Amino acid sequence: MITLLLGLALFFGMHTVSIINEPWRDRMVATIGENAWKGLYALVSVIGFVLIIWGYGLAQDNPVILYSPPTWLRHVAMLLLVPVFPLLLAAYLPGRIKSVTKHPMLLATKFWALAHLLANGTMADVLLFGSFLAWAIVDRISMKRRTQRALPGAPTSKANDVIAVVVGLALYFAFVFWLHSLLIGVAPIGP
Secondary structure, X not given: OHHHHHHHHHHHHHHOHHHHHHHHHXXXXXXXXXXXXXXXXXXXXXXXXHHHHHHHHHHHHOOOEOOOXXXXXXXXXXXXXOOHHHHHHHHHOOOHHHHHHOOHHHHHHHHHHHHHHHHOOEHHHHHHHHHHHHHHHHHHHHHOOOOOOOOOOOOOOHHHHHHHHHXXXXXXXXXXXXXXXXXXXOOOOOO
16 A cells, blocks of 8 residues: 555655645746756656556555445446546647636546546545545646646647547547456456
8 A cells, every 4th residue: 555655645746736836846947947847747757657556456455445336336437437538638639628628637537536436445446546536626726826838739629529529439438348457457347
């Protein structure tokens, strides 16, 4: 569990710098340069992410059950996950979806984390998905008082929404029927 907690601390520590202390972040960028800051940010985030994956895997060896969700919540979780990939893509393919949701990646993170909390009840699940859900909520709230930095992406277009939805749904079905089992080791639909 220590590895998972360390990974979460590193990953969210970097991802929370702008929420907690944007002036410090801006001073760091001015001191070491934007590319060096992005490199440091990426390095610490990747190390944290690797530790999260490793720690979560270790925690699954001796799971601590906090709650046992009823089977029907899996169906609710699957439904909550439908918009996740279209929203993620809409963050980089600006169109109507992005303008309506404002921060589609954070909304996707909330849906993803909540769905997994509904379907899984171990301590590792609550730590992992609960951390992502809490961070996404806090980050969205903080966005109202922070200057927004531009995300790289395609030019705004109505066609971007179609692309985000079609490709996003294709990714959803690929994950449900194949990739989740291949990458995570758990089949969302199956015996």
